[in-house]
Amino acid sequence: xxxxxxxxxxxGHDEHEHKPTxxxxxxxxxxxxxxxxxxxxxxxxxxxxLGPVPLLVLSVVxxxxxxxxxxxxxxxxxxxxxxxxxxxxxxxxxxxxxxLLFGSFTxxxxxxxxxxxxxxxxxxxxxxxxxxxxAGGDPAAGGAEQVAAAPAIDGAEVxxxxxxxxxxxxxKGGVGPNxxxxxxxxxxxxxxxIETTLNKGVTGTAMISWTPILGDEKIKAVALYVHSLGGGx
Amino acid sequence: xxxxxxxxxxxxxxPPSFGVPNLKLAFWLFLASxxxxxxxxxxxxxxYRGKDQLFGxxxxxxxxxxxEVTTISTFDLLMSSVTMVLAVAAIQRGNMFQTRLWLGLxxxxxxxxxxFQGYEFTHFYLEGLKLQGNLFGSTFYVLTGFHGTHVxxxxxxxxxxxxxxxxxxxxxxxxxxxxxxxLYWHFVDIxxxxxxxxxxxxxxxx
Numbered sequence: 001x002x003x004x005x006x007x008x009x010x011x012g013h014d015e016h017e018h019k020p021t022x023x024x025x026x027x028x029x030x031x032x033x034x035x036x037x038x039x040x041x042x043x044x045x046x047x048x049x050l051g052p053v054p055l056l057v058l059s060v061v062x063x064x065x066x067x068x069x070x071x072x073x074x075x076x077x078x079x080x081x082x083x084x085x086x087x088x089x090x091x092x093x094x095x096x097x098x099x100l101l102f103g104s105f106t107x108x109x110x111x112x113x114x115x116x117x118x119x120x121x122x123x124x125x126x127x128x129x130x131x132x133x134x135a136g137g138d139p140a141a142g143g144a145e146q147v148a149a150a151p152a153i154d155g156a157e158v159x160x161x162x163x164x165x166x167x168x169x170x171x172k173g174g175v176g177p178n179x180x181x182x183x184x185x186x187x188x189x190x191x192x193x194i195e196t197t198l199n200k201g202v203t204g205t206a207m208i209s210w211t212p213i214l215g216d217e218k219i220k221a222v223a224l225y226v227h228s229l230g231g232g233x
Numbered sequence: 234x235x236x237x238x239x240x241x242x243x244x245x246x247x248p249p250s251f252g253v254p255n256l257k258l259a260f261w262l263f264l265a266s267x268x269x270x271x272x273x274x275x276x277x278x279x280x281y282r283g284k285d286q287l288f289g290x291x292x293x294x295x296x297x298x299x300x301e302v303t304t305i306s307t308f309d310l311l312m313s314s315v316t317m318v319l320a321v322a323a324i325q326r327g328n329m330f331q332t333r334l335w336l337g338l339x340x341x342x343x344x345x346x347x348x349f350q351g352y353e354f355t356h357f358y359l360e361g362l363k364l365q366g367n368l369f370g371s372t373f374y375v376l377t378g379f380h381g382t383h384v385x386x387x388x389x390x391x392x393x394x395x396x397x398x399x400x401x402x403x404x405x406x407x408x409x410x411x412x413x414x415x416l417y418w419h420f421v422d423i424x425x426x427x428x429x430x431x432x433x434x435x436x437x438x439x
Contacts, residue, residue: 021322022316026322030315034308038429040436043434043438044304044437046437050434051439055438059426059429066423067423071415071420073272073298077252077253079251079258082260083262084261084264094273095275095276098280099279102284104279164289164293166293167287167290167294168296169292174293174295175437175438204338
């Protein structure tokens with residue numbers, strides 16, 4: 001009846017062979033699960049921030065506690081583990097491989113820089129060449145690309161493509177701070193300060209240096225746009 | 234010889250080939266395959282995650298997620314796993330009153346979770362998240378919808394077990410049968426543990 005000799009008798013007994021897990025063990029696990037969940041939800045309420053790795057570890061611990069103790073996979077016959085664990089690992093592998101294939105481990109801003117994903121086009125640039133663009137530009141075939149960059153750039157468009165992932169579609173904040181209020185984490189909200197933040201990024205945050213990605217023209221356009229959102233000074 | 238054999242199979246379960254109850258073995262096989270189902274749905278969700286932002290095609294997760302609702306429903310489902318193990322422990326001790334109590338509570342907590350999901354889906358839909366509107370909408374509704382369907386079926390299962398204890402067929406409600414219902418219930422809970430982290434919590438981290 002005790003836990004250790006049950007494996008030796010795997011041939012001929014029923015499910016009552018195992019020593020049942022005690023109620024106090026269940027309640028102890030319930031308490032641990034509750035504490036872990038409280039730790040997990042801290043970032044939701046912005047009490048503190050947890051990186052993806054600690055969150056995954058917490059999730060795996062909770063998962064294992066339920067599977068091995070509540071579902072008895074730990075003390076139960078090994079055949080159940082042999083069925084379930086490989087399948088679980090296979091599912092995890094599939095998730096990881098799919099995410100790798102789809103570039104999920106690449107930062108969103110780098111994805112935006114690399115251009116269209118899966119053949120979709122973000123915002124098809126107008127192919128019509130404006131006469132002003134032709135005046136100073138190269139009339140050769142490469143001209144179309146320059147035309148898209150040369151004339152007045154819509155800062156709102158640049159923002160929509162590159163910034164909404166963190167700052168939200170209305171710039172009201174998300175992962176990154178709200179850009180429409182008078183509170184500024186970096187600089188004082190002047191046009192020059194906003195440009196500086198865009199150019200240099202903010203160390204230790206997702207705010208990278210955008211100069212190599214956007215170029216000066218787009219930086220100026222999006223800085224002007226952000227400055228105009230209500231918080232600019 | 235053959236009459237001996239048939240006499241056994243009429244009155245008892247077929248002899249187990251692996252030395253474990255066939256029902257439980259088969260159920261773990263089902264759970265293993267269900268792992269792959271949810272694995273593929275989660276893989277799809279995560280593969281498309283953040284891609285809508287590249288095209289400016291909202292609404293995005295952070296526009297919609299409601300911290301309070303998700304926190305409460307997560308706790309609710311977690312606690313239903315606790316009441317479920319208590320139900321299994323109660324039937325093992327032969328305590329029918331407690332078995333009914335904990336089974337009923339588990340079903341109730343499960344129904345509350347489904348209610349929260351109904352509220353969430355309605356809220357999201359009215360905020361403009363459509364099944365065919367963007368990648369987030371498609372993958373989110375399909376993933377959490379399949380999970381919600383599992384919870385709903387689990388509630389029905391538990392209620393059927395509970396109802397059976399009040400009929401003349403109460404002998405069918407054995408430790409094994411309640412334990413297998415519990416396996417399903419816990420599985421649904423662990424799937425939510427994963428979804429809660431990958432779909433919700435990850436949005437609030439950098």
